Amino acid sequence: MGLDFSVIPPFYGTLALGVLWTIAITAASAVLSFFGGILLAVVALYGPLVVRLPFRFVAWLFMGTPLLLQLFLIYFGLAQIGVDLPAFVAGVIGLGFHYAVYNSELIQTAMVAVDKGQMEAARTLGLSRRQALMRVIVPQAVRDVLPPIGNNMIALLKDSALVSVIGVSELTLSAQLAIGRTYRPFEFYAAAAVLYYVINLGMEAVLRGFEKRNRLSR
Amino acid sequence: MTQTHPFVEIRHAQKSYGKLEVLKDISLSVERGQIVAIIGPSGSGKSTLLRAINDLDPLTSGEVWLDGLQVNKSLPHRQYENHINEMRQQIGMVFQHFNLFPHLTVRENVTMAPKLLKKISDKEADALAEEQLDHVGMLERIDYYPSQLSGGQKQRVAIARALAMKPKLMLFDEATSALDPELVEEVNLVMKKLAEEHMTMIIVTHEMDFAASVCDRVIFMDKGLVVEEGPPELVFKNPTQERTQVFLRKHLEGAK
Numbered sequence: 001m002g003l004d005f006s007v008i009p010p011f012y013g014t015l016a017l018g019v020l021w022t023i024a025i026t027a028a029s030a031v032l033s034f035f036g037g038i039l040l041a042v043v044a045l046y047g048p049l050v051v052r053l054p055f056r057f058v059a060w061l062f063m064g065t066p067l068l069l070q071l072f073l074i075y076f077g078l079a080q081i082g083v084d085l086p087a088f089v090a091g092v093i094g095l096g097f098h099y100a101v102y103n104s105e106l107i108q109t110a111m112v113a114v115d116k117g118q119m120e121a122a123r124t125l126g127l128s129r130r131q132a133l134m135r136v137i138v139p140q141a142v143r144d145v146l147p148p149i150g151n152n153m154i155a156l157l158k159d160s161a162l163v164s165v166i167g168v169s170e171l172t173l174s175a176q177l178a179i180g181r182t183y184r185p186f187e188f189y190a191a192a193a194v195l196y197y198v199i200n201l202g203m204e205a206v207l208r209g210f211e212k213r214n215r216l217s218r
Numbered sequence: 219m220t221q222t223h224p225f226v227e228i229r230h231a232q233k234s235y236g237k238l239e240v241l242k243d244i245s246l247s248v249e250r251g252q253i254v255a256i257i258g259p260s261g262s263g264k265s266t267l268l269r270a271i272n273d274l275d276p277l278t279s280g281e282v283w284l285d286g287l288q289v290n291k292s293l294p295h296r297q298y299e300n301h302i303n304e305m306r307q308q309i310g311m312v313f314q315h316f317n318l319f320p321h322l323t324v325r326e327n328v329t330m331a332p333k334l335l336k337k338i339s340d341k342e343a344d345a346l347a348e349e350q351l352d353h354v355g356m357l358e359r360i361d362y363y364p365s366q367l368s369g370g371q372k373q374r375v376a377i378a379r380a381l382a383m384k385p386k387l388m389l390f391d392e393a394t395s396a397l398d399p400e401l402v403e404e405v406n407l408v409m410k411k412l413a414e415e416h417m418t419m420i421i422v423t424h425e426m427d428f429a430a431s432v433c434d435r436v437i438f439m440d441k442g443l444v445v446e447e448g449p450p451e452l453v454f455k456n457p458t459q460e461r462t463q464v465f466l467r468k469h470l471e472g473a474k
Contacts, residue, residue, distance in 0.1 A: 120274060121317035121376075125331035125383060126307035128299060135330060139321045214321075 004184070008191050011178040018174025019195055025091050025170055026157045026199075032096025033156065034149070037103025038138055044108055046133065062101040068162055070094045075166040091163035099156045106148050110141035143214050150207040157203060158196070171195055223286055225250040225418060226387060231270055231280035233263075240266050241277070242442040248435075251416040255429035255450070258439035259465055264422045267439070268389050271420065272309045273302055284308065285386055307335060310380030314392040316372040318364040324351065324375050325360045328382045335383075350378040354408050370401030374408055381412075388412065390421040394428075406432075426469060430454050438462045 008015075043055050062070065075090035085093070114137050122132035142149070164173035175192040179185045224247030233241040240263045248254050256264040269275040271282055273290050282289040289305045291298070319327050328350055329343040338346065351357045354374040364372055373393055380388060390409065394402045406428050412419060413432050423429055429436055429450060436453040438446040438461075446459045457463050 115315075115317070117313060117315055117317035118319065121311075121313065121319070122331075124272060124274065124306055124309075124311040125379070126303045126335050127331060128303055131334060135334070136319055140319075143321055 003186060005187055005191075007182050007184045007187055008178075011174075011182075011188070014174050014178055015171070015191060015195065018169060018171035018192075019199065021088075021168060021170040021174075022157070022160055022172075022196075023199060025088060025095065025163060025168060026153075026160045026203075028092045029095035029099065029156055029160065030153050032092060033099035033103050033152070036096060036100030037107055037149075038142065040100055040104035041107035041111060041141070042133055042138065044104065045111060046129070059101045059104065062098050067094065067098050067159055068165065070098060071162060071166055087163070087167045090166060091160075091168050095156055095160060095163065098159075099152050102152050103149055106145040106152075107138070107141050110144040111137055113144070114140050146207075146211055146214060150204075150211070153207065154200060154203060157200060161196075223283070224248065225252075225285055226271070226420070227281075227283040228267070228271070229281040229283070231267065231277050231282070233266060233270065233275070233278045233280075240442050241270070241280075244280075244439075244442075244444055246437065246444065246447070248418060248420060250418055252435065253413050253417075253419045253421065253433045254435045254437060255433040256420065256422045256437045256439060257424070257426065257429060257465075258445075261441075262439040263442040264439045265391055268391050268420060268422050271387075271389055272306050272311060274311075303335075307331075307383050308386045310377075310383060310385035310388040312373065312376050312380055312388070312390045312393045314396050316364075316369070316376045316396075318372055318376055318379070320364050322363075323360070324356065324362050324364070324367075327364070327375060328379045331379070332382050346382055347378075350382045351375070353381065353411075354378045355404075368401060369397045370404045373397065373405045377405075377408055377412075386418065388417055388419045390419065390423070392422055392424065395424055424469075426454060426466070438465065440465070 040055060040059065043051055044059070047055065071091065071094040074094045075085065075087060078085060078090070118136050118140065119132055122136040123129070127135065160170060161172040164170060164176065167173070169177070171192050175188040178188045182188070226248040228244060228246050231241050231244040232239070244267060256268065258264050266275050270277045271289065273282070277290060284305065285308075287305065289302070291301060293301055319330070322330060325344070325347045328347040332338055332346060333340075333343050347360065348357060351360055354377055356371060356374050356378060359367060359371060359375075364375070367375065393409070394405050397405065402425070406425075409419070409421070410432055421429070421433065433450055435447060436450045437444055438453060438457070438459070440461050446453055446457055446462045453462065454466065457466060
């Protein structure tokens with residue numbers, strides 16, 4: 001059987017919807033992973049021990065087990081004990097927290113590396129420790145690790161395909177639906193690959209924009 | 219209050235790091251509007267003493283008072299945090315390495331603390347930034363980032379940032395030591411201007427000429443003790459203590 005890409009146009013709508021869901025779940029998870037990463041980093045470095053230890057454990061859990069398993073656990077596992085999350089929400093929680101843990105590791109390292117004089121200057125002006133962390137230390141730490149956080153975001157985009165297994169009709173699942181109707185896996189998986197690549201390019205452009213804005217402030 | 223007390227008073231300040239005693243029972247007072255220089259060899263404890271005044275380096279024992287209030291009051295942790303944050307708003311500090319916030323513009327460096335702590339509007343904050351930056355001659359650089367400034371300019375912005383909190387007391391911790399020689403003067407000029415405006419200042423410095431020309435009183439410290447203190451003309455011209463004489467002689471040779 002030869003290749004015939006003319007099977008694709010009738011599924012433009014399906015694929016477009018898949019692209020939108022992929023962007024939506026990636027964006028929501030990226031926001032969660034970013035702010036969650038900051039929160040985890042601050043707690044890991046400055047939280048009281050009773051909070052730090054359970055956080056440490058959860059972080060270890062998210063880093064040490066497969067993301068696919070985490071998604072199953074959040075979607076199917078929690079449903080069994082009565083927490084019935086919509087697939088999209090379960091996907092965002094799984095992806096978001098998974099990458100929040102990775103982002104937090106980056107941000108922690110950068111926070112420790114911020115010059116000691118920054119905290120001193122902020123405290124000397126009368127800022128509380130929390131204000132100093134949020135206004136002075138965290139912004140600088142995040143700025144310093146923006147490129148690797150960007151890499152995490154790109155990995156997150158690619159891993160968003162995993163939520164197809166819990167039934168979020170994002171790009172990969174949309175391609176599968178089209179394949180189920182046409183029995184044309186090569187054409188549709190290739191089309192999905194091209195679309196992922198295009199989303200990726202868009203994301204890189206956005207990340208570059210952020211980095212550029214930060215160029216002077218170091 | 220009818221009772222008179224010194225504006226700034228340090229009572230029996232003592233500080234140890236383990237077995238190392240860096241401050242040994244220091245007491246001194248500074249009147250409102252006075253400008254005091256603390257000089258001495260490195261390791262003499264002068265920076266530690268300065269940093270004890272706003273509790274950046276807490277004392278092991280002893281008291282620090284500012285305008286009738288004890289800075290390092292013993293309070294439960296949370297209450298103490300609120301207390302010290304309020305006291306620090308009244309004590310400006312300028313560091314050797316400027317410590318400007320590199321992620322903020324000059325304007326934001328100056329306005330961040332007043333906006334956050336005094337809840338002033340954006341408009342008031344802008345006016346404040348312009349006023350303070352004009353005062354140190356940095357108004358034209360208001361929308362620059364610190365990375366775009368020279369060392370002297372950075373330090374002038376750091377002074378403006380501290381002044382924007384309208385402090386009662388200014389502490390200078392070797393404010394010109396990290397500067398290239400040709401940039402020292404512009405910072406000294408700003409400090410002289412503050413002196414003329416009767417800002418109370420405590421200045422840790424290695425610059426004897428500056429201390430002699432601006433300060434009302436010079437304190438010579440060595441090995442955690444105040445060895446000698448008095449008006450600059452006495453301490454610099456006719457030091458009574460041998461350690462002061464040795465230090466000044468060495469310093470003079472170093473300057474040549």
